Amino acid sequence: MGKRILLLAFMVFPIFLPAVTRAxxxxxxxxxxxxxxxxxxxxxxxxxxxxxxxxxxxxxxxxSIELTPTSKGGETPKKSGAEEFFTTADCEKAKTFLNDYAVMDELQDKAVFLAAWKEKYRGRTVRIEGKVISIDSRAVKVDTDEGLKTLTTLTVQVMYFDGELLKFEVKWRSAPEGLMKGVKVLLRASFADTDEPKTDCMNRFLASVEFVEVMFDVESGDVSAEYTAAFKKKIARLIKDGEVTPGTEVAVIAGLKWLARHQDKKEGNWDVDDYQKNCKGPGSPCSHMNYGQVPAGTFDAGVSGLALLAFLGHGQTHRVGKYKKTVDRGLKYLIKQQDRTTGRIGNTTGESWIYSHTLATTALCEAYSATRDATLRAPAQKAVDYIMQAQNPGYAWKYEPRDGKNDTSITGWMIQALAAARKAGLTIHKDSFDGAVAWIDRVTRVSDGKTGYMRPGDNGAKLAGRPPDTYKAMPTMTAVAILTRLNCGQKSSNKKILQGVKLLMAKVPDWNKPKCDKLNFYYWYYGTYAMRRVGGADWKTWNAAMKKALLKNQRAGRICQDGSWDPIGEWSVVGGRIYSTAINVLTLEAYYRCDKAKE
Incomplete structure (x- = not known):
């Protein structure tokens, strides 16, 4: 009799029979x-x-959306057998249902249950979420058409079914990226496609479980909250000490708002040459400037990495913060752009494509360092490995891996990526830092400490297609060299660093309107980080000039451009308004992204 009451409950409650609710x-x-x-x-x-x-x-x-045949949504109803997401409660209901059927003996009761079996479970493939709590990896040999191959068998234990331990094995040639203890995984399982569920149907369901993918999430070891809390504590101290002012913070926040508004929400990237599609409201679309010249369209991965660094620098991650969805979309975009075999990230069209790789790598490393999200570790490490493999033996980097050429500009970014990897605890080679210093020494002029782009003391690279005197020459490579030396472990008291500081102090940031021929956001970024690390009175002078240049010239008002910086000056024609805004936000974040030298 008790079973009949249970059966009536199954027939009455719509949560069990979706054919009645048609939800x-x-x-x-x-x-x-x-x-x-x-x-x-x-x-x-x-x-x-x-x-x-x-x-x-x-x-x-x-x-995704599943619509019933009578839905007003206007979309196609789900097909029979379509994969659906199964919650823990759903799994418990299925287990109870099958256990009840196993002890049932009255034909009338069975008929009702079989109707429910056919409607809700029979032949149904579902997706379930689990958490890896241990991995037992061992090598096994299998016979293939190509002969004997060694595969990796991973025994993944997932806590499911109200605390019961679900255990299954899957074989791969190599473990899925990011698979480690504490990671959430997506699984697939199927109910038997039979007219009548057998007593072992639940066991067969468990045996059918297979791995689908590592989810972009992790529970164990996540330190996002700690990272954000530490940032808030640090910024509060800096405000109290007067280093961070309301003006700089307002500018940073406005810049991040503009970047968030102009992200491609569907793809997750910042579209360098087509960001205007995300412009809205008064003043839209935002102007490309530079005489209407459209920015380069092949640097989306690099500029997206730069934008992500601006968010990460302000305590935002894909797990915590006002802009966690923005960061989440951006990180997923970078990972999609990565070649799974080589680890390279971004479009390889054009001569200087490798800038995209190094900026994207830095973003992945910083995101992993901030959160310890295991799904970021493998992509970040692969990207770092690519950088180390691309380095010229004994020296530095140029635009193509190990082509025997070197330049100071890309080397500076490479070392920033490796420094971020070092902080994240990823595998790096000390030789990479030694080679970078060897290159910087080679192109630094002995007499005054000026560092060149490819030769001692040269004036650096100039963008082709415009007069060479369009913008004043700045000691940009010297600023890059100072920061690179510091990132490689040299002390701020190093003679060559002190020589370089003198050159930088002769060319402090200056938004010299109306000519604007001293604008170089790239130089201001490197100079600011270098001078903050050096500290002292020179830093105070540089800092005051930098704030005056950036704070007074950020776009403001109830217009689409609000929070951005116009893409004028050296190199802005390449990266456009996304680049100019992201790098200037990063410059203003130097107070908390790097520590000032002790007085």
Missing amino acids: DVIHLNDGQRHEGEIIEQNEKEVVLKTKYGTLAIPREDIK
């Missing part, structure tokens, strides 16, 4: 799902009426 189901990117009736939808959001009330869900948060 629409919205699956979110974070794994959650909402059931109800879609009553309205547009380009921006979907409105779902649930038993708890009405929800307006942004389109960008939705992974």
Whole structure:
């Protein structure tokens, strides 16, 4: 009799028999799902009426939608057997259902259960989420058409079914990227496609479990909250000490807002030459400047890395912070741009494509360092490995891996990436730092400490296609050299560093309107980080000039450009407004991105 009451409960409660409720189901990117009736939808959001009330869900948060045949949503109903997300509660219901059927003996009861089996479970493939709690890796040999091959068998234990331990084995030629203890994984499992569920149907369900992918998330070891808390504590101290002023923070926050608004929400990148598609409101679209010349369209990965560094520098990660979705989308974009075999990131079109790789690598390393998200470790390490493999033996880098050529500019960015990798605890080679110093020494003029781009004391690279005197020559490579030396372990009291400081102090930041021929955001960025690390009275002088140049010339007002910097000056024609805004935000973040030398 008790079983009959249970059967009536199954027939009455709509949560068990979806054929009665005919609920629409919205699956979110974070794994959650909402059931109800879609009553309205547009380009921006979907409105779902649930038993708890009405929800307006942004389109960008939705992974997929399942609609019943009578839904108002206007989309195609789900097909039979389509993969759906199964929660822990769903798994518990399935186990209870099959256990009840196993001890049932009355035909009438069985008929009702078989109807439910056919409607809800039979032949259904579902996706479930688990957390890896241990990995047992061992090599096994398998016979293939190519002969004997050694594969890796990973025994992944996942805590599921209300604390029970689900254990399964999957074989790979190599372990999936980011698979380690504490990582969330997405699994797939199937119910048997039979007319009648057997007593061992649940065991067969468990045996069918297979690995789908490592989720872009991790529970164990996540330090995002600690990272953000440490940032807030640090910035509070800097404000108290007067180093960070309300003006600089307002500028940084406005710059981040502009960058967030102009991210491509679908792809996750910052589109260097087509960011205007994200412009809205008064003053839109934002001007390209530079006489209307469109920025280069092949540096999206690099400039996206630069933008991500600006967010990471302000305590934002893909796990914590106001802009966590912005950072999350950006990181996913960079990983998608990575060649799984070589580890290279970004478009290789054009001569200087490798800038994109090094900036993207730095962003991945900093994100991993800030969060310890295991899914970032493998992509970051592969990108770092590519940098080390691309280095010329005994020296530095140029635009192509190990081509025997070197230049100071790309070397500076490479060393910043390796320094970020070192801080993150990734594998690096000390020889890489030694080679960079050897190169910097080679192109630094002995008489005054001026560092050249490819030759001792030269005036650096100039963008082709415009008069060489368009912008005044700045000691940019000297600034790069100072920061590179410091990142490689040399002390600020080093003679060559002190010589370089004198050259920088003769060319402090100056937004000299109307000519604007002294503008060089690249130089200001490197100079600011170098001078802060050196400290002293020279830093105070440089800092005052830098703030005057940037704070007074940031776009403001209720216009689309609000928070950005116009892409004028040396190199802005390449990276456009995204580049100019991201690098200037980073410059203003130097107070908390690097520590000032002790007085």
